[in-house]
Amino acid sequence: MCCKLMAIPALEKPAASWCPKYVMKTGCGDYEGRPQACRAFECLYLTAEGLSDAWRPDKAKFMIWTGREQGRLIIDVDPSAPMAWRQQPYYAQIKAWSDRRQPQPFEVAVRVNGKLTIVFPEADIDLGAEQALPIESGYDTANRPFARYVRT
């Protein structure tokens, strides 16, 4: 699934389209020569403990990663199954991850078809088309969740 969902600049591969080097049901067709971005990438299914087989990205139809964006859990959803993350058992767990009262809280961001949603236990806030701007999210003084792009 990462070979579809990730943008790989070294290959001029856009996000959400299969890499031309990918061989269906086999994997990377150029494993030894794959770019550094592919070598370095690990989705949460490979690194987190306790995720069942149902979370395997090709089954779940999304992949979860933290990558360079520390403190943010990114859920990249296959455009061919845009509602996959809202199915169970996924949705309940994603909501649990979004709880900011955890010792190491995450900003949980779901990316579907270039659109971004910030998840909270009590709300999913749609930010619309993803922008190259920082995002600020949390709870306001009335304890309501908010998320917005920060324009300088």
Ligand code: SF4
């Ligand atoms: S080069 Fe290989 S590992 Fe990298 S995206 Fe393409 S198929 Fe996947």
